[in-house]
Amino acid sequence: MKPNRYLDYPTMSRETPWSADAIASGRNDASSLKFAIVVARFNSGITEKLLEGAREALTKAGAAGIEVFYVPGAFELPLAAKWLAHGGYSAIIALGAVIRGETPHFDFVAGEAARGLQQVALECNIPVAFGVLTTDTMEQAEARAGGRHGNKGYDAAMTAIEMARFGK
Numbered sequence: 001m002k003p004n005r006y007l008d009y010p011t012m013s014r015e016t017p018w019s020a021d022a023i024a025s026g027r028n029d030a031s032s033l034k035f036a037i038v039v040a041r042f043n044s045g046i047t048e049k050l051l052e053g054a055r056e057a058l059t060k061a062g063a064a065g066i067e068v069f070y071v072p073g074a075f076e077l078p079l080a081a082k083w084l085a086h087g088g089y090s091a092i093i094a095l096g097a098v099i100r101g102e103t104p105h106f107d108f109v110a111g112e113a114a115r116g117l118q119q120v121a122l123e124c125n126i127p128v129a130f131g132v133l134t135t136d137t138m139e140q141a142e143a144r145a146g147g148r149h150g151n152k153g154y155d156a157a158m159t160a161i162e163m164a165r166f167g168k
């Protein structure tokens with residue numbers, strides 16, 4: 001098969017990055033890597049589906065370790081990620097769902113989660129995958145948590161694998 005690097009691009013999870021070519025080349029292999037997944041309980045109907053997706057990707061990649069931690073909401077993800085950054089993990093996967101509804105609270109929670117998680121990655125020198133949905137409606141979130149737009153938890157886990165391998 002002709003190598004096609006886009007087959008492995010995580011945001012195309014509906015196309016599955018587990019092509020025969022990718023498996024044969026071992027380029028998604030995570031058998032020497034350990035991951036922490038930190039999950040926001042807010043909108044847990046969505047975040048549990050993101051967690052399922054992340055677990056599926058890591059399990060298929062043969063991850064050496066997967067540990068799951070919970071925090072109340074997406075706003076708490078950065079501090080938890082910072083504490084976990086010193087726990088010997090190859091990468092951290094942060095999962096949450098911030099849904100706009102009618103409130104400007106959305107912008108603060110979503111913005112601070114994104115900013116804080118990137119800050120942890122850069123300051124602690126560890127990949128932190130941003131698996132936080134930021135949508136206008138619950139329907140849009142459902143579509144991205146195992147619905148018709150794939151599973152962003154799965155995508156975040158694939159990103160974590162790729163970045164952990166990049167930095168090794």
Ligand code: INI
Binds near residue numbers: 043
């Ligand atoms: N937390 C979320 O994870 N998603 C949301 O949509 C959300 N909204 O809409 O308010 C949310 N708020 C809680 C926030 O993350 C903190 O837990 C809270 O502010 C306490 O620090």
